[in-house]
Amino acid sequence: xxxxxxxxxxxxxxxxxxxxxxxxxxxxxxxxxxxxxxxxxxxxxxxxxxxxxxxxxxxxxxxxxxxxxxxxxxxxxxxxxxxxxxxxxxxxxxxxxxxxxxxxxxxxxxxxxxxxxxxxxxxxxxxxxxxxxxxxxxxxxxxxxxxxxxxxxxxxxxxxxxxxxxxxxxxxxxxxxxxxxxxxxxxxxxxxxxxxxxxxxxxxxxxxxxxxxxxxxxxxxxxxxxxxxxxxxxxxxxxxxxxxxxxxxxxxxxxxxxxxxxxxxxxxxxxxxxxxxxxxxxxxxxxxxxxxxxxxxxxxxxxxxxxxxxxxxxxxxxxxxxxxxxxxxxxxxxxxxxxxxxxxxxxx
Numbered sequence: 483x484x485x486x487x488x489x490x491x492x493x494x495x496x497x498x499x500x501x502x503x504x505x506x507x508x509x510x511x512x513x514x515x516x517x518x519x520x521x522x523x524x525x526x527x528x529x530x531x532x533x534x535x536x537x538x539x540x541x542x543x544x545x546x547x548x549x550x551x552x553x554x555x556x557x558x559x560x561x562x563x564x565x566x567x568x569x570x571x572x573x574x575x576x577x578x579x580x581x582x583x584x585x586x587x588x589x590x591x592x593x594x595x596x597x598x599x600x601x602x603x604x605x606x607x608x609x610x611x612x613x614x615x616x617x618x619x620x621x622x623x624x625x626x627x628x629x630x631x632x633x634x635x636x637x638x639x640x641x642x643x644x645x646x647x648x649x650x651x652x653x654x655x656x657x658x659x660x661x662x663x664x665x666x667x668x669x670x671x672x673x674x675x676x677x678x679x680x681x682x683x684x685x686x687x688x689x690x691x692x693x694x695x696x697x698x699x700x701x702x703x704x705x706x707x708x709x710x711x712x713x714x715x716x717x718x719x720x721x722x723x724x725x726x727x728x729x730x731x732x733x734x735x736x737x738x739x740x741x742x743x744x745x746x747x748x749x750x751x752x753x754x755x756x757x758x759x760x761x762x763x764x765x766x767x768x769x770x771x772x773x774x775x776x777x778x779x780x781x782x783x784x785x786x787x788x789x790x791x792x793x794x795x796x797x798x799x800x801x802x803x804x805x806x807x808x809x810x811x812x813x814x815x816x817x818x819x820x821x822x823x824x825x826x827x828x829x830x
């Protein structure tokens with residue numbers, strides 16, 4: 483079964499081909515340099531860039547692998563959550579292609595696809611726990627099957643990746659800031675008392691990181707020497723230490739809630755870590771330690787499958803299509819903040 487996956491939920495246009503659970507090839511166009519001018523993603527510009535990139539990327543992917551549209555069995559697309567204008571570009575392209583190729587059309591939950599991406603590397607044992615940490619979402623799931631994800635906790639304000647990017651901007655680091663903050667953190671010495679571990683004095687599995695951002699802003703107001711420059715290679719040791727302290731506060735907050743979830747489900751022995759922040763070096767280390775202490779196992783996608791990519795959409799779409807599920811042409815894109823309906827149809 484050959485499945486084309488299309489991802490356009492934010493600022494990366496990505497397409498990939500997956501055949502029988504194996505990644506064939508992938509292409510991607512990033513808009514990071516353009517949005518860096520504004521210090522964040524501009525939705526209208528993002529959708530226009532998706533429109534500009536989508537056709538050429540499709541032609542490139544298909545031609546260099548010797549495929550035609552008629553060879554596609556499934557066309558899968560990220561239907562949300564994300565920026566509505568960006569999603570609409572991908573969904574419209576996918577619908578037109580599915581009709582032309584007479585292929586099954588599948589709309590994929592972008593968040594579930596992140597958690598399933600590790601399945602391209604190794605088998606996922608069901609059921610398991612999933613921690614999704616990205617720029618737009620921080621959520622804990624009970625993953626019962628490729629079809630059933632039960633959300634146990636979520637961010638009530640800033641997602642972890644969003645908080646890291648905003649804090650990096652406060653510290654004077656380039657956009658997107660999270661990756662620069664992580665790099666500097668590896669050169670610093672964390673002070674575990676410098677910043678708070680937010681929203682832990684409760685018994686739930688939700689997250690909140692806006693208070694951490696405020697704490698960093700307050701610290702900068704007291705000590706402007708923490709501020710960095712665009713050249714992270716010349717960053718001061720004080721800045722590196724501050725980045726390490728921020729990183730530690732975020733990662734420890736995440737791990738406390740994951741440990742709490744594991745206590746609620748003591749039979750769980752597997753944790754899937756996914757999303758852009760899953761590439762964070764300290765998070766990967768601490769999550770692995772957490773599972774080792776419980777005689778469990780951490781499943782980590784490689785870094786190129788942590789950020790938004792077409793391979794995760796193609797793989798998730800193929801899993802659904804193999805179970806005879808798909809969507810009609812009336813499927814709608816779902817923006818961030820709205821609930822994605824359970825409207826998959828089963829075909830004979």
